[in-house]
Amino acid sequence: MIEYYKRIMTFLGQDRKRVQLGIVLAFFESMFANIPVVMLLYAFTKLAGGTLIKSDILLVFVVMLVAVLIRMLLAWFIDNFMYLSIYDACERERLGIGDRFRYFPMGFFTQGNLGRIAAIISIDLTFIEERAIRDLDIMVNAAAMTTIGCIMLCVADIRIGAIAVSVSVFSIFLSGRIERVCRTESVLRQEQQGKLTEAILEYVMGISVIKAFNLAGKKAGTVKKAIQETKEGSIRYEKRFIPPAFFYKAAFNAATALMVWTSLVFYKDGTLSIELALVFVIFAFYVFLPAINLGGAIVTFLVGKASLDRYEALKNQPLMGVNGRETQTYNHEIAFHNVSFAYDDKHNDKMVLKDINFTAKPGTMTALVGQSGSGKTTIANLIVRFWDVKHGTITIGGTDIREMTTGCLLKNISMVFQRVYLFHDTIKNNIRFGKPAATDEEIMAAARAARCHEFISALPQGYDTMVAEAGSSLSGGEKQRISIARAILKDAPIVLLDEATASIDPDNEKHIQEAIGELVKNKTLIVIAHRLSTIRYADQIVVVDKGQIVETGRHNDLLEKQGVYHQLWTKRMTARSWKMREQSNSF
Template identity: 40%
Template sequence: MLKIIRRVLRLSGNLSKRIWGSFFCGFLESMFGLLPIVAVFFVLNQLQSGLEITGQTWGIVLTLIIGGLVLRSIFKYLVYRLQSTAGFEFVARERISLGDRLRNVPMGFFHDHSMGELTATMTSDLNYLENYSMHILDKVTSGVLTMIVMAICVLTFDWRIGIVFLLGIFLSFPVYNYMQKKGKDLSEKRQTIQADAIAATLEYVQGISVIKSFNMCEKNVSEIENAYEKNADSAYEVESVFTPLNMSYSLVFRICACIMMFCAGLLAIGGELTFARLSVILLASFTIFNPLEVMGQMTTLIRMLDSTLDRVERIKQAKRIDENGKDISLDSFDIAFDHVSFAYENGNPILNDVSFSIPQGSMTAIVGPSGSGKTTITRLIARFWDIQDGSITVGGHDVKEFTCDSLLKNMSMVFQNVYLFRDTIENNIKFGFPEATHEQVVEAAKKACCHDFITALPDGYNTVIGEGGSTLSGGEKQRISIARAMLKDAPIILLDEATASVDPENEVHLQQAISALVKNKTLIVIAHRLSTIRDADQILVVDNGKIAQKGVHADLIQQKGIYQNFWNIRQKVRNWKLAQ
C-alpha cells in the first residue's frame, strides 16, 4: 500500500507537493468531522457535573457543530481542488511522456507488445489513473492517519476500550493482507483479459473489409463475443471473490465495535466509566472503524491501480533507441553501409554483410525479389531498428550517434503502405512542415498531381479524411503522401514503391515532379517498375539479404543475372495482348 503511494508520488514529480497537501487536508477534514461528538461529550459532561446549561454552553456547542461542518466543507473543497488539478496535470503529462517514449523506442518494441496492451495502457489505464488515483490515495492515507490518531484518542480516553480498538485493528490485518494478495492476482489477470478484448476489437474494426469480403462476419463476431465474455467473467470473478472477503473484513470491525460497547456498558455499571464517556464511546463505536472499512472496500481499486502503474512504467522504462544520441547538424548527406548484418526479433537474417555507398545528391535504386531486404535497408537508414553488425553512416556520422529527431529531420519518406491521419487534407500534407502556408501546400499538391482531385472534393483542402485515409483511394493516398514529402523538402528522400498505386497517366507527371523534387538531393528509390529507375546513378540488386549486383541500367541489362531477368520479363509483359 505504501509502495503504491510512493510510486504515484515519484511519477508525479513536482506535483507531489499538491498531493501531499491534499493528504493533509483530507486528514484535517476527517478530524473536524469528530467535532460534533466533542460537542455531545461537552453537553453530557456539563449535565453530569450538575452544571447549569447556559446560553454560553449552547454557544460553545453550536460553535463546535457549525464550525466542524464549515471547516470540514472547506477542507473537503481543498482536497478536491488539490487532487483534481494534480491528478489531471499528472496524467496529461504522463500521456505526453508515454507518447514521446513510444516515438523513440525501436520498432521491435511493438513486436514484443500487442497493440491491445499498448492501446489499453494509453487509454483505459491512463483514464483509470486520471479518475481514481488521487481518490484512492486520499482514502488510503486518510484511513491510515485517522487510525493512528483515533488509537491515541481512544487510549487516552479510556485505555481499556483503547485495547479493544487496537485488537480489532490487529485482527483485521490478516484479512486485509489476504485481500491484497488476491487483488493483485485478479487485477493482473483482468487487465490482461481487457487488453485481449481491446486487441480483438481493433483487429475486427481494422479488418472489417476483409471479414466482409470473405463472408466471415459470424465467425469473427463470435471471437469478439468470446473476448467480451471473458472480460465479463473476469469482472464477475473479482466481485465473487471480494464480496465475501469484504464482508469478513467488515465483520471484524462490527464485532469489535459491539465488544467496545459491551465493555463500556460493564465499566459504566461498575462505576468506572461516567455516563458522558459511555455516551461518547457508544456514539463513536458506530463510526470509529469507518476509515479502515473504506480502505478494505477499495482493495480492488488499489490493486488495479498497482497493475496500471506497472503497465505505464513498462512503457516508460522501455529503452529509447537514441538513449545516448546527440543533436547533430549535417553538412553533407552521403550514406554508407559498411558490412551491415541485420535480423528481426525472430532471428532469421534479413541482411548479411551488406556494403555500399550513396553519394550526396545522387539517385540510388534498390530492386530485387520480394522479401530480399529492400524495404529493410530504407528502415535501417532511418534507424527504425538497430543493426547487429557493421555500421550505417549518414553525412559521415553513425546513425547511432543521432537523436531520432536530429536524424529524421534530414529525411522525407514515402512508403508503400501510406498512413494518413483523421484530419484535413491540408494538415496531412503539412504534417512534416507545420509552418507551411496554404500556397506552399497547393504548390506541393500540384507537383504531386493531387491538386485536381482535392479541389473536386466538397471542402477542398479542408476536407477531413477518414482514419488512415480510408475515404481515399490507394492512388490518392499515395499522391498526398508524396506531396507531404515534397513539402518537407528534406535533403534525403526515401521512396518505397512511391508510384505503385498511381495510374500510368499520373505516373509520368509524378516522375517529372520527383525529378524536380530530388534535384541536388540524396534519393533512395525502391521500385518494381524498372522503367522508373533507368536514369538512376546506381542500381543495387538485392537477393537473399546480399548485394547481388551493382551498377547502372545500361550495364546491368548486359550482365546475366537477376536484373537482366527482371528486364526481359518486363519487356515480355509490355508485348502481351488479349486474345480476341
C-alpha cells in the first residue's frame, strides 16, 4: 500500500502537494470523528453519578454539533484538495500521452496495440481517476481511526485496548495475504480488459468487410470469446479474493464480539465502570469499520497498480524526433545513403530494404515502381520517419532527418495516399488540417485548386457540412480531392504521392489528375506508381525488387535495358490490352 501511495504521488506530479494537504486534513477529520465517543463517556459518567444537569446535556450537544460542522468543513476541503486534483492530473496525463503519440514509431500502432491503447486511456486512467484518491482516503481514514481508537481504548482500559491492538496487528498479516493472492490476478484482469477492447474495436471497425463476406457470425464468435474470457477472469479474480477477505473481515467481527463480551464480563466482576462498559460496547461496533473497508480497498489498490503499470509502460515507449533540432531547409533534395530497414527490431536478418541508394533532386519527379510488397511504401514511410532506418541515413537538403524535430521534418512534407482518412468534423476543418491558421478564403482557394469546391458548395451546409466518421458520407473520389486540398493548403515543398487515381472511378480520375497537377507544381515529388502509364515522363524512375533497387533511369532508357522495368511495362500493357479487348467485345 505504501508503494501504491508513492506511485500515485508521482502520478499526481504538480498536484501532489494539494493531495498531501488533503491527507493531513483527512487525519484531523478522523480525530473529530471520535469526539462523539468522548462526549458519550462524559454523559454516561455524569448519568451514572447522578450529576447530569441541563448544562451538561447542552455541552454534549454543542460539542457534538461543532465536531460535525468541523468534519463537514474538513470534508469540503478534502474533496477540493484531493478529488479535484486527480481529475486535473488525469486530464494532464491524457493530453500528455496524446502529444507523445506524435513521436511514437508507426510500427507501435500496427502491432495489435490499438485495443491496449484504448483500454489504457479509457479504462485504466478512468479507474485511477475514480478510485485512486478514494482508496487513499480509505487508507488514511483506516490508519487514523484505528490508531486513535486503539490509543483511546488503551488509555481507558489496557485490557480492552490490548484486544484492539492485537487484532489490528493481525490484520496487517491478513492484508498482506490478500495482496499476494490478488497481485497476479489483477494484472491478468487488466490485460483481459485490453483484449476485450481490442476485439470489439476490430469488430466494429471492420463491420463492413465482415458483412460483405458474410463473416458476422464467425467474427462475432471472436468477440463472444473475449467477453467469455473476461467474465471467467473476473469470476476467478473474485473467487481467489473471497477466502482471504473473509478471514480479514471475520477477524474484526470476532474482535468486536470479544470487546463486547469482555466489557460486560469486566463490568460484572466489578473491574470496569458501567459508563466505560457502555462506551466500549458502542465503540466496538464502529472502531474497526474503516479497517474493514480497507480490506476491500486493497483489491482496488492492486488493480490500480496494474493500471499504473500499463499506463507507465505506454508512457515510457521510446520516442522519435524529440531530440532533434529546428533547421531551416532551403534545399529540398532527398537522398538515401546505404539505407537498410527491418520492421522487427529483433530480427535484422529479415530486412525489407537493403542498401537503398538514390537521390531525388529538388523540383523533380521520382517514381517508385515494383511488384506489390517490394518495399515502395516503406521507402516513402521512412522519409517521413514513420519508422527509423536500421542502417544508413536519409537526408533532406544534406541534413540527416534524425537530427530534425518531427515538426521541422513534417512541415516540409505533404502526403497524399490512396487510403484517405477524414475526421468527424466539418469539411472546412478537415481541409484546414493542412494549415490550422488558414482563413476561409485560403481554404476555398485550396478547394478550387483541388477541384472540389463545386461539390462542397452543393452540400446542404457547404463547407460547414459535417463529415461522417472516417469520411464514410463521401465518395472515394470526393475524399481524395479533399485530402489533396488539405495538401495544397499546406504548400509543403516535398510531396509524397501514393498514386491517388489507382482505385478511383473514371469520372473522378480527371478531376483528381487536375488537382494533383496543382499540388505538385515546383515541388520535389516522390510517387509510388501503380499505373506505369502515369509516370512515363518522370525525371527518374526507381525500380524496387525484393527490397533492393535494381534499376534507375528514365522511362525510355529503362525499356531499352530489357530488365525488370521492361517486364513490368510489358505485363501492364498486356493486361491493359486484354481489358480493352474485353470491353470492346462486351458491346
